[in-house]
Amino acid sequence: MSALHQSWPMPSAPRPIVVIGTGGIVKDAHLPAYRKAGFTVAGVYDTDRARAADLAREWSIPTVFGTLEEAAAADAVFDVAAPPVAHAAILSALPEGATVLLQKPMGLDLVAATAIRQVCRDRSLIASVNFQLRYSAMMLAVADAIAQGRLGELVEIEVHLNLVTPWHLFPHLIPNPRVEIVSHSIHYLDTIRALAGDPKGVFARSYGHPSSRLADTRTTAILDYGETLRATLSINHHHDFGRRFQDASFRVEGSEGAAMVKLGLLLDYPTGEPDELWLAAKGGPWEQIPLQGAWFPDAFVGPMANLQRFAAGEDATLATHVEDAWRTMALVEACYRAATAPATPIPTE
Secondary structure: OOOOOOOOOOOOOOOOEEEEOOOHHHHHHHHHHHHHHOOOEEEEEOOOHHHHHHHHHHHOOOEEOOOHHHHHOOOOEEEEOOOHHHHHHHHHHOOOOOEEEEOOOOOOOHHHHHHHHHHHHHOOOEEEEOOHHHHOHHHHHHHHHHHOOOOOOEEEEEEEEEOEOOHHHOHHHOOOOOOHHHHHHHHHHHHHHHHHOOOOEEEEEEEOOOOOOOOOOEEEEEEEOOOOOEEEEEEEOEOOOOOOOOEEEEEEEEOOEEEEEEOHHHOOOOOOOOOEEEEEEOOOOEEEOOOOOOOOOHHHHHHHHHHHHHHOOOOOOOOOEHHHHHHHHHHHHHHHHHHOOOOOOOOOO
16 A cells, blocks of 8 residues: 655755744744744744744844845745735735745635735735645645545535634634634535535534624535535634543544544644544544644644745745635635524524
8 A cells, every 4th residue: 555645845946035924923834934944034024023034033034124125125935924914915016927825814805815815816926825725734635545545435525513612822813703613614615616526505503602792703604516425614612611522633534444533733822732544444443643743833744845846946836826725715705704604593483
C-alpha cells in the first residue's frame, strides 16, 4: 500500500517574505511555520510600529518598515496578515503583478470578496488566500487517500465540533454581524470543497449563545451534493462541561473505506492536543496514520510553498487562488442566506 502525501513540495528557490500585519496569528503560526520551512522573512510592517518592532526583535527580522509604501517597495512575496477589512486597500498599494498571500477570510462577506478579487484582477496579482486546513498533513493525506481510490465513492463527510472555544481571545469579532461561519467553519467548508468539489446548494442555521456577546457561535449546515454524498457540519463552541464528551472530528466515508480526523488543535485551544488520522478499509481494522506535522503551525507552510512554486512556474495549480477562494466565500454567503430563510411549517392536521 503506497504512502500518503502529507506535505506540499518546497520551492526550489524560495523568495524572501514581507509580512504586513503583526497580530497573534503571525506570531503563533506564520513565523514559526516559515522558520521551520527555512523561508526568509525580510521585514514586517504594521500600523502599530511598536508591536511590529517587538515582533521583529523576537524573531530576528532585520527590517521594520515605517509605512505601507516602504513595505510594498520591497522585492519580496507579500504575506498580508491584516484584518480582512483592510485587504483591498493593502492590495491596491502593492506593485502590479506582485505575489501575495492573504490571511483568511477573503473579506467578511461576498461583496467584499468580490471587491478583493477585482483588485487582484485589475493589478494582475498572483494572489491566494491562506485557507491552510486543506494544506495540513492530515487533510492532504485524506485527499491523497481519496485520489488513490482507498475510500471508493464518497458517501459521507461530517464535521462535528462540541467543545469550548475561548472567544475572549478574539474581541475584534464582537462588532461583526457574522462570526462563526465566516471566521471558523469557513475552514471546513473550504476543505470539503477541496475534497468533494462545489455543492449545488446549502441548508444552514447559525445561532448565538446566552454566554456570548458574539452574533453567532453555533452552526448546523447540510451541503447538497445530490443523492449519494451526505455532507454536514454540526458546530457547538460552548460545550463547557469538561473534556469527556468534547469532540473535534472530521469524518470522511466512502463505499470502500473511511477516514477519521481528530482536530486536536481545537481541544483546549490554543494549547491543543495532537492531531490524529485514522483509516479503515471496508471490513478491515482501523489504522492510525503517523502525521508529519500539525495544523498549527505546520499547515501554514503549504500555502506559501504553493504560492511561490506557482509564481515560479513549478506548480501548475494554485490551490487557494483568489478565484477559488471566492468560491469558498460564495459558499459562506449561501450559508448565511440560507440561515435567514423561513423554516417549512409543520402541518397541523
